[in-house]
Each structure stands twice: as C-alpha cells, then as structure tokens.
Amino acid sequence: MHIQGIKNTLLFSLLLAVFAVTAKDVSVDLVYPKQNQENDQLMLSGTIKSKQHANVSVLTPGVIEAIAVEAGQFVKQGDVLLTLNNVIANSQVAQADAALNASDITYQESHRQYQEVIALSENQVVAKTLIAERKAAMAKAAADKSQAGAILAEKLETLNRHTLTAPFSGVITERFVEVGEWVTPQTSVLSLVSSNQLRLELAVPQEYFPYFKSEKLKVRITPDMLNTVPFEQTISQVISASNELTRTFDVYIDIDETHQLISGTSARASIALPHTNPQKIWLPSSALKHHPDGGYSVFSVTNNVAKRHIVDVLAFRGDEVAVFGAPKQLAYVINGVQNLKDNNSVVVNSVSGSAQ
Missing domain, CATH: 2.40.30.170 (Efflux pump adaptor protein, beta barrel domain)
Incomplete structure (x- = not known):
C-alpha cells in the first residue's frame, strides 16, 4: 500500500509538470520583418x-422641329444640334422691328420740330414754353426709340435661342428627345462629351x-x-x-x-x-493582434519569451501589413497571436528571413 501511494504521488506530480509545461509554453513560428528599400x-x-461632359438643354421652351445630330457623331463648337419651331418668334421679331421703325420716325419728326422752334427763337417770335414742350417731346421720342430697340434685341435673342448649338467640340453620346416633342430649359436633349x-x-x-x-x-x-x-x-x-x-x-x-x-x-x-517613414516594417497580416479598443500589437521573441509591442497600422498590401512601433531587428510571431500574452514562454518551431 505504501509503495502504491508513492507511485500515485509520482504520477500526479508528473501530470502536473506536463500540464504546467503545456500551459506555459506556446509553440510559435517566427519571421523577420521586411523593410522598405524603395518607395511603396x-x-x-x-x-x-x-x-467636359454636359447634358445639353435648350435655352427656351418650344417644340422640336429638327434634330441635326445622332449618337456617336462628332461635332465642333458652334455646330447646330437642333432647332425649335420659330414661327411665333419670327413674327415677334417682325413686330418689334416695325415698332422700332415707327419710333424712329417719331423721333426724327420730334427732332425736326425742336430744331424749327430753336430757329424761330432766334428772332424771339416763339414762347419759351413751346421750346420746352418740343424739347420734352423729342426726349420722350428718343426714350421710346431706345425702348423699341431693346425689345427688338430681346426678340432677336429669343429667336436665336430656338437654335441649339454645341457649347464645345466633342462626341454626341446619347439623344434623349425626338422631333415633335415639347422641351423646356429643364429638359436634357443631348449628351455631349469632349474627346x-x-x-x-x-x-x-x-x-x-x-x-x-x-x-x-x-x-x-x-x-x-x-x-x-x-x-x-x-x-x-x-x-x-x-x-x-x-x-x-x-x-x-x-x-x-x-x-x-x-x-x-x-x-x-x-x-x-514617398519613403517618409524609415521605421516602418512589413509583416504577415497573421502577426497582427487586434485589441477590443481598436488598437493593434505584435509579439517578438527573445530567449523563448514573447514580448508585446503596441503598433500603429500604416497600410495593408495583400497578405502583408505595414506597422510602426516595432523594432526592425527582432523576429515576430506569425501564428496564434490572438491567444498570446506578454512574457509568455514559447517554443520556436521555425524562423524565416534574417535580421536587418
């Protein structure tokens, strides 16, 4: 019985020793980091x-009368793209032009009458009030003529806006409308791309x-x-x-x-x-331990003891990661880092690369 007790005690001690070694020592593979020899x-x-890419629209509302281009066609700046029906616009231009002619005649007559009273006033046979009336009438006629000219210019601009031209040279990539459709300045009619x-x-x-x-x-x-x-x-x-x-x-x-x-x-x-960080090293992504707070660390091994290094992640490249904050001359653990802790004892299986 005494001998059996001794055997049981020895067996129990052996199991504790094996358990202690198993719990303490972690089997790891190491790699030496890569350093930048040239720019990343x-x-x-x-x-x-x-x-230059524009969805072109008309400048005034109207009905499309003709489309001069198709998708895929090259156009030069100023080429006609489409025209709107301009019958009413032409009529308005004609009316404005006639109004300008009439106001010009009125002005010429008022100017003649004013010059007439000025000549008579030299002989002092015309009242000053009449001279003032003729002068005011001439000024009003001049203002009416100016207004008529502005109206004609507006009507001509409206007429010109019935013709849409290319704002720049390029290729028509798409046409959104057909002849006979009503369009407004909010309607995109063509897509034009500079080549x-x-x-x-x-x-x-x-x-x-x-x-x-x-x-x-x-x-x-x-x-x-x-x-x-x-x-x-x-x-x-x-x-x-x-x-x-x-x-x-x-x-x-x-x-x-x-x-x-x-x-x-x-x-x-x-x-x-540019190669701006000489302390940056490249490691396999598997060497990176993720922290709950969003940070990162890596583990080096010296004399079979793991040492944790808090690092900043600078970049990822395929299955590699660039980090800052880890010494370049050490070898780093590349497997099982999520369960590894600072100062853990480890057993090194293999080492890749060489110290810098």
Missing part, C-alpha cells in the same frame, strides 16, 4: 472621364492623404484596352475632402491627347509614394 507602390483602379480633354479619376483611401498634400506624385497608368502601352503622368488635382460613405478622396490625372483613349474606359494606376 499604391495600386488603384479608376475611370477615364472627360473634363480631347480626358483625365483619370481615382478614389484613394483616406489614410493615404498625407502623401498627397505637398508633392506632385508620378503615376504609371495602364489602360485596360488592347494595343495600349503604359505611360506616366503627374497628378493634376487632389480634392481635399473625403467621401463619408467610402472614406476616400478624389485624385485627378490629366491625360495627354497623344494617348488616344476613350472616355468611360477603365485604367490601373501605380503611384510611387
């Missing part, structure tokens, strides 16, 4: 758009905004079209406002006409970001 490349996809002034529009994640504040960054553009080659351009404009839904800001890159691209097509952009 931000890869994005965007849309080539025209800087000469194109730009690539990109939506950039908001965390990259500091890179775009002070530098004219270079962009390598690869159009998603057959028989096109990549080319480089410089960022033209950065919109300093973030979209609340997508958390992105807009970047525009003007494209030279020599590349002969088409509005509405897609293109990929590679932007070389």
Whole structure:
C-alpha cells in the first residue's frame, strides 16, 4: 500500500509538470520583418472621364422641329444640334422691328420740330414754353426709340435661342428627345462629351492623404484596352475632402491627347509614394493582434519569451501589413497571436528571413 501511494504521488506530480509545461509554453513560428528599400507602390483602379461632359438643354421652351445630330457623331463648337419651331418668334421679331421703325420716325419728326422752334427763337417770335414742350417731346421720342430697340434685341435673342448649338467640340453620346416633342430649359436633349480633354479619376483611401498634400506624385497608368502601352503622368488635382460613405478622396490625372483613349474606359494606376517613414516594417497580416479598443500589437521573441509591442497600422498590401512601433531587428510571431500574452514562454518551431 505504501509503495502504491508513492507511485500515485509520482504520477500526479508528473501530470502536473506536463500540464504546467503545456500551459506555459506556446509553440510559435517566427519571421523577420521586411523593410522598405524603395518607395511603396499604391495600386488603384479608376475611370477615364472627360473634363467636359454636359447634358445639353435648350435655352427656351418650344417644340422640336429638327434634330441635326445622332449618337456617336462628332461635332465642333458652334455646330447646330437642333432647332425649335420659330414661327411665333419670327413674327415677334417682325413686330418689334416695325415698332422700332415707327419710333424712329417719331423721333426724327420730334427732332425736326425742336430744331424749327430753336430757329424761330432766334428772332424771339416763339414762347419759351413751346421750346420746352418740343424739347420734352423729342426726349420722350428718343426714350421710346431706345425702348423699341431693346425689345427688338430681346426678340432677336429669343429667336436665336430656338437654335441649339454645341457649347464645345466633342462626341454626341446619347439623344434623349425626338422631333415633335415639347422641351423646356429643364429638359436634357443631348449628351455631349469632349474627346480631347480626358483625365483619370481615382478614389484613394483616406489614410493615404498625407502623401498627397505637398508633392506632385508620378503615376504609371495602364489602360485596360488592347494595343495600349503604359505611360506616366503627374497628378493634376487632389480634392481635399473625403467621401463619408467610402472614406476616400478624389485624385485627378490629366491625360495627354497623344494617348488616344476613350472616355468611360477603365485604367490601373501605380503611384510611387514617398519613403517618409524609415521605421516602418512589413509583416504577415497573421502577426497582427487586434485589441477590443481598436488598437493593434505584435509579439517578438527573445530567449523563448514573447514580448508585446503596441503598433500603429500604416497600410495593408495583400497578405502583408505595414506597422510602426516595432523594432526592425527582432523576429515576430506569425501564428496564434490572438491567444498570446506578454512574457509568455514559447517554443520556436521555425524562423524565416534574417535580421536587418
């Protein structure tokens, strides 16, 4: 019985020891971080758009009499796009023109009568009140003539507005109306896109905004079209406002006409970001431990003991993450970090990479 008790005690102690080792030591794999030897490349996809794209509308209400263009047709600035029925407008111009002629005759007669009394007044045979009456009549006739001229100009402008011309050169991409329809200035009749002034529009994640504040960054553009080659351009404009839904800001890159691209097509952009943070290191995303408060940490291992480092996440790239706040010369745990704690004892299975 005494011997059996000793055996049980030894077995129990062995189990406690095994349990203690199992609970204390964690099996991990390590990796040494990568460091930037050159600028980071931000890869994005965007849309080539025209800087001039208008849904054209008429300047006055009316019935469409003729449409001079079709979708796909190239037009020059000033070309006629459509005309409205202008019978009433022509009649109003004729009436205004006749009114102007009549007011001109009235003015000429009042001017003659005024000059007549002025001549008679030299012999002092005309009352001063008559001279004043003739002068006032001439002034009123002049004002009536001016008003008639303004009315004629207005009617001519209204007549001209019955003809819609192209505000700029480009391609008609869509037609929204037909002959015989009643349209108003609130009605879009045609869609016109300039084919000469194109730009690539990109939506950039908001965390990259500091890179775009002070530098004219270079962009390598690869159009998603057959028989096109990549080319480089410089960022033209950065919109300093973030979209609340997508958390992105807009970047525009003007494209030279020599590349002969088409509005509405897609293109990929590679932007070389300036190397502004030499302490940034790249680790596999699996090395990152997420905290309940939204923060992050990583674990290095020295002498089989885990050490936690609170880090800032700078960027994600595929299955890698860039962090700041972790020494570059240490190796970091890449498995089981969610259950790992500071100062845990670990057993190292493998080590990848080499110290910098």
